[in-house]
Every structure is written in C-alpha cells, then in structure tokens.
Amino acid sequence: MTAHLSANGLECRRGRTTILAGVDLDVATGERVAIVGPNGAGKSTLLRVLAAIDAPHAGTVLLDGQPLSSMPARERARAIAIVSQQEVPPADLLVHELVSLGRVPHRSAWSTDSGDHASSALDRLGLRDFADRPVDRLSGGELRRVLVARALAQEAPLLVLDEPTNHLDLRHQHELLRTVRDLGLTVVAAIHDLGLAARYFDRVVVVHDGGIAAAGAADEILTPDLVHRVFGVRVTRVTHPETGEPHLLVDP
Template sequence: MSAPHLAARGVACGRGRRPVLTGVDLAVRRGSRLALVGPNGAGKSTLLRVLAGLDAPHAGVVELDGRALRAVPARERARRLAVVSQHELPPADLQVRELVALGRLPHRSPWRSDDADGHADAALERLGLGHLAGRAVDHLSGGELRRVLVARALAQEAEVLLLDEPTNHLDLRHQHELLAAVRELGVTVVAAIHDLDLAGRYFDDVAVVDAGSVSAPAPAADVLTPALLADVFGVAAVRLQHPVTGRWHLVVDPEENAR
C-alpha cells in the first residue's frame, strides 16, 4: 500500500506552549477531500497550521508522501502545499490580480509578481471573479476576499490544498460554487468546515476534532449522524432524506433543544 499523501503521526500541537491536541494520527489519501469538523476552539486551525508546516508540532511528525515535512525545502513545500488561512489580511494597496499572481512565486523568480503566464486570470475566472481583477484589495467585501484568497491558492497549482473555514463570510450560492470548484480540481484537500451539510456534500471523509483529539477519517455518511451532534456539539438533531436528491441531511430539532 502506498504512503498517504499527507499524514500526521503521533502529533501534539497547541497555541504557543499550551497544548491543544495530542496523539494525532491522520492519513489523507491522495486526491481525497477531508473535512475537519468540531466545536469552535477545538484546534482545527491549529492542526491545519501544523499540517501546512507553518507551525512545528510539539511532538510527532507530519509527512508528505512519506517524507518528513520539516525535511522538505521551503520552496518545494510552497510549490506542493497551498494554504488559505482564516484571518489573513493582505496589503491594502495590492490589486486583486496582483494578489492572486503571488500564488505563482514558488514557480518563478521571487521578484516577479506579474501574471505573464495567465494563471492568475484563469484562477479568477474559475471562481467567477474576473470582474474584480483590477480592484484594490481593501475595497473587497469579506466574502470577496475569501474567494480571492482561494483563487490565489488555485493559481499556485499545488497538489495539496489546506483551507481554514473557506466558506466564512460567503452567501449560500458562493459557498456551493466555491466548494464545487475545489472539488473539481482533483487535488488533495484538507479543510476546516463548520457547516456539517457542506462537509457531507463536498468531502469524501470527515475527521472530528474535539476534546484534545482527532478521530480517524471516515466516510462522511458514517460520521455525520445525530449522535455526533449530541456528543460533540450538545444539540439534538434528526436525519432526514431529501426527497429529490436522496441525500441525508442533519436537521437540528428546535423543540428538543429548547427543553
């Protein structure tokens, strides 16, 4: 059996010196899409930063194709891993096309940020953002900025995409359009997602981050159950099947939760 595309083995990590997660064993198959779900503050963002190599684990090792991530040169890592953080604030004086073109830096000389190869414009068009190419970054709404940052990751053409709450600030239509576009890339994706319906629809596997640990990835249909909502989120829910698509959806029971 081949090595996982991205893996954590015995990883412990935290915020500063404070431990948040311990004993994390995670294996992400090449080309699969893994959703990290769990309560706010459980450590999803912390884990993503460690998987991306932005923070060092307190213990254990992260591997890329069976190779310790810390042994991968920074430039190679930048070519192979693309990261969209939750709270990134790019320089206000950049235009959108310039920001997205920065995704090409790992592939060429560091002093070039133009889009001579057209990747930035192609990424913008893919997400329906071509009309924003000449706009200043500080004139974007929160949702527009999120989509532009994902476009930068697409322009990077990395084989692993790490997304921290990519649908944050997006309206319903753009949530689905963005995740559908990501799904069509055919790359390995690990994303922190708070919307369980989106996790079930657009991701192959789900891992639950809660109480200092991370569950083994499993098919979304097996993980996203009323028992999960009760145990992890403390709310009662029922599972209903959509009459048209046949998909199963978790629906919070307001009467049960009001008791």
C-alpha cells in the first residue's frame, strides 16, 4: 500500500551545517505521528520539508506517491495544512477573518465563502466567542488554537503541526489534541511533551544526532535508556493505577 506521506533519503542543511541526513519516514493514511527530540534536533526543519515549505538538499518527499516538488502550490495547499511554530499573523485581522483564510486554496476568482467552514472550525475548538476579536488581543495560547482552527477550515487530509500545544494550559493541551485525534486525518506533529506524544499519537519518531534514532509505538521505544541518551534525563516507567496506561516519571 502506498503511504500517504513518504520521505526518502532526506538531507537538510542550514548553511554549511547538516541538520538532518538519511531520513526515511512513511506515514500511513489516517495515522498520527509525533516527532519528538531535544531542542535543535531538527524537528521543525523536518516538518517544513515534509510540508513543502522548504526543499530538501537531497532526497524526496512523496504525497500519495506524487513528488511534492512537482505539485502546484494550490494543489499542495488543498492537500496539506500546516501550523508553524512562530507564525505572527497581521494584527488588524479579526479571528474569523484569519480562520477564513484557510479556505483560500478552495476559492475560485468568482466564488464566495459563506463562512460556514470557519464557524465550524471555531466551534470545534471552543472559539466561537472569539470570532470578532482582533488577533492582536489574543493571548499566545488563544492564538495557537485559532491557527489550528484555520488549518481545520482548510479541510486538507494531511495536518502538519509544529509544537501545537505551545502556550496552552493543561486543559487546552488535552482538549486540542483530543480534537486533532478525533478528526480522522493524517497528522504529523512536533511535540515536546513525551506524555502527550504517547497518549494522543499512534507512533512516535525520535529525532537525534542528525537522524531518526527510533520510531514506533511509544510504549515500545520510549525506554529509560533511550530517553536518557536522547534527552539527558532519567525516567522511570510506571503504570497508571486506574487506566493501566504506562507513564514516564522524570528525574532530572
């Protein structure tokens, strides 16, 4: 079966410095994959290449078997929605206007947009009351949720998220990731919290030392030895007394 998203032999450089090399990754349709790793490991770099924002210095990225580099920009925008880590939208936009921008790839020169998709996306993230608020009056966490709502309004089958839980409090972290989990989309997300990655994603990919150090189900690969080697902290695996789910207790 052809993977929904496939990366083969990726090499990514910044200037003369190689950030990633020899990266191979297949993501199945409907699979949720968390990209984890220490700061500076190349998680954002990998996501930008997978979403065709940046081109790799070597290797290929395929979407449903088709090279991303050969797809027209509008076709890519209908297929991939991305929420970047450091995006700062124009301050004079209202929230519903920003979310409505997710519909741009679907509009023709003569089409009009009723706003239904934007309203639905705001509702899914509990943001309907924010619709007429200027973007510059949002907190960091509120803006993150609005940007995810814009991605949902885009209705692309592949969702790429760079640290989507940044600035969110605990409740909204879990609400957001539950919403993303229940969408039924293919999702690739950089996540800094190993507990969230383990709970809400089907597979975890660990980026370290310029490549992929491990990939698989969280309870199989996030061993104390690997976490210590990659993140420099010691952890103990425990079982939740009520759910039976494995958890990592960190001892820095």
